[in-house]
Amino acid sequence: MFSKTCQYAIKAVIYIHKQSLVGKKVGAKEIGQEIDAPDAFTAKILQILVRQQVVGSFKGPTGGFFVDKSHESKTLKDVVMAIDGDGLFHGCSLGLKQCSEVNPCPLHFEISNVRTKIIHMLTVKSLKQLAEEVGDGTTVLARFA
Amino acid sequence: MFSKTCQYAIKAVIYIHKQSLVGKKVGAKEIGQEIDAPDAFTAKILQILVRQQVVGSFKGPTGGFFVDKSHESKTLKDVVMAIDGDGLFHGCSLGLKQCSEVNPCPLHFEISNVRTKIIHMLTVKSLKQLAEEVGDGTTVLARFA
DNA sequence: ATCATAAAGGATAAAATTATCCTTTATTAT
């Protein structure tokens, strides 16, 4: 459903939100550890997310990744779009060169129900809410055992 | 959502059903052409599908791939399981080592709605029905232009 | 000003997925 890179991205963004809730910027290394992802690779993913303005960053001591008001309208859907593109939302699920109801593939009409639910899943909660759920232990970003 | 291999598999199986509707066995080469997939690779995928008894095969002249009554209970879900495994249905969507509602990931509770729709999409129509829709031009397995 | 810190960026490298080619085995037609 999501590439491994995208899974890392989703977890990283939620973790950044969680730390921003308490006013902390976080480094790529710490993020990688918290989400159980290789940290150099996490850093690469974060570069993309910063360019797409899903999160913000500052260099230097006291630097790191964070979110502020300018990011508050971003959702998990934006994270997925930034990393995996819009194939999940608009591409043909069977790989036809173009998804269209003119000459549709066999899954075309059923896929829209699935897409509706995927979009719901990725937008029903704000990144802030998702971060709070991690903060209070309702959900987790890694399982080390 | 599906690997490229799985997309090929789905289209191949529907095409085999379509030809079996008119009593024809089909070769890997023909299948590859009809679904716009490399034929040697298509042949590899078909090996797996035969082993998993999603379709049948015969060697030699007049041989090829086909389906008969012994395959009529198979669905697209079985095709997906045979090729991509059960990750889509039972794995953690964020890549946690194990999907469980004990220490769930942030998407765990929403993902079940998505899975329900995916399973519906992959089981609501029989492979025979899907083949008929291709047969009557309602849907297509490739878009060459 | 200088140094330490951390993100950004570039260059590889490893691993997984997708793809090709060639040989072997089973089956049918002649």
Add this chain to the structure above:
DNA sequence: ATAATAAAGGATAATTTTATCCTTTATGAT
């Protein structure tokens, strides 16, 4: 029996995805 056909299987290659390492740039602390 022999030749032709087509799937099965093995070996290898290309491509994409995932991962690592090192240098450069920006920023803050001293």
